[in-house]
C-alpha cells in the first residue's frame with residue numbers, strides 16, 4: 488500500500504478515509520508545499536513571514552527576552568514598495584514550517600544581494616525603523632528567545648545561509664534555481680539537484696562514574712566549559728566518531744556510550760549535534776589535552792557541576808578578576824547532557 492494513499496495525496500480533503508492527526512495533516516501539508524510550487528505560492532498569500540537582514544533575524548525586545556515578529560504578505564509588499572524594492576524579492580523566501588491551522592511560515596532575507604554595502608546599511612536602518620525592531624545576530628540573541636522561536640529562526644537562518652552559499656552548480660558553474668519552498672536548488676543545464684545539508688557532529692559527556700569531563704576552546708566565552716564535541720569524519724559511525732574525538736581531544740579511551748538526543752545547531756554552518764553519554768575505563772582517567780583543539784579540559788565533581796548549572800549570571804567577573812566556572816545555557820544540547828548526568832550520574836550503560 489502506498490504510504491500516502493495514492494493520488495489522493497495531493498488533495499487535502501481526499502487524504503485517507505480515517506481521520507489523520509493534526510501532526511500528520513500538518514506534515515503532509517508541508518510536504519505538498521515543498522513538492523508543488525503553485526501550492527507554495529498560494530500559501531504565501533495567507534502565510535506569515537520572518538524577516539532577516541544579512542542572516543540576522545528581525546527581533547523586538549520584550550523585558551528580558553526577544554520576540555520574533557511575523558509579517559503578512561501584504562505588510563511585506565507595503566514595506567518593499569515604500570523602500571522602492573522589487574516585489575520579485577518575495578520569491579527568495581524559504582518555507583520553514585506551518586502552524587497547526589496550516590498557516591505557512593516563510594523566512595526572507597532582505598539584506599542579501601544588495602548592490603553596495605553603504606546602500607545595504609542605509610536600507611537596514613530604514614527597515615528597522617519601519618518594522619519597529621532590530622536585526623540582531625542570531626548567535627547573540629538565541630538564548631533570549633523562547634524555544635519555539637529559537638528553533639524556527641535557527642532553521643530559517645541555516646536555510647537562508649545554505650541558499651546564499653549554493654547559488655552556482657559545482658559541475659557546470661551555471662546559476663542554480665531554487666524551488667518555491669526553498670527545499671532544493673536545481674541546475675537548469677544538467678538538472679543536478681542540490682539539497683540543504685547538515686554536518687553530523689558528536690557531542691559527548693564523558694564520566695568516570697563520579698566525575699564528568701568538561702573542556703573549553705579559546706573561542707568560548709570566559710569561564711564557560713562544555714562537553715567534548717567534534718565533526719564526524721566521512722565513513723564513520725557515531726560510535727567511531729565519539730571514540731576518535733575523545734581520544735584526539737583528551738587522550739582517553741571510551742568504554743561505554745549511550746545516545747541520548749540530537750539537535751540542529753546553525754553555527755557556524757548547519758550541524759546535526761548527536762549527544763551521547765560515555766564512560767572511560769576504570770583507573771584510566773589521566774587527561775592529556777590536545778592544545779591544538781582545546782584550551783583546557785578537567786574532571787569536575789558532581790557538586791561543582793550541579794552548582795554551575797544553577798548559576799544565573801555567568802558573565803559577572805569575580806573580584807579576583809577571574810570568571811566563575813559556568814555551563815552552556817538551556818537551549819544548547821550540551822546543557823541537556825550535563826543536566827542528565829547531574830540527575831543520574833551513572834546513566835552510561837551501552838558498550839561502545
Ligand SMILES: NC(=O)C1=CN([C@@H]2O[C@H](COP(=O)(O)OP(=O)(O)OC[C@H]3O[C@@H](n4cnc5c(N)ncnc54)[C@H](OP(=O)(O)O)[C@@H]3O)[C@@H](O)[C@H]2O)C=CC1
Pocket residue numbers: 686688690713714715716717718750752754755758760780815819820821822
Ligand atoms: N549546541 C551545543 O551544545 C554545542 C555545539 N557545538 C558545536 O559543535 C561543532 C563542532 O565542535 P568543534 O569542537 O568545534 O569540532 P572539532 O573538534 O571537529 O573541531 C573543529 C575543527 O574541525 C575541522 N572540521 C572538520 N570538519 C568540519 C566541518 N564539516 N565543518 C567545520 N569544521 C570542520 C575544522 O578545522 P579547520 O578550520 O582547521 O579546517 C574545525 O576548526 C561546533 O560548530 C560548535 O558550534 C559545540 C559544543 C556545544
Ligand SMILES: [Mg+2]
Pocket residue numbers: 715716717736780
Ligand atoms: Mg572539538
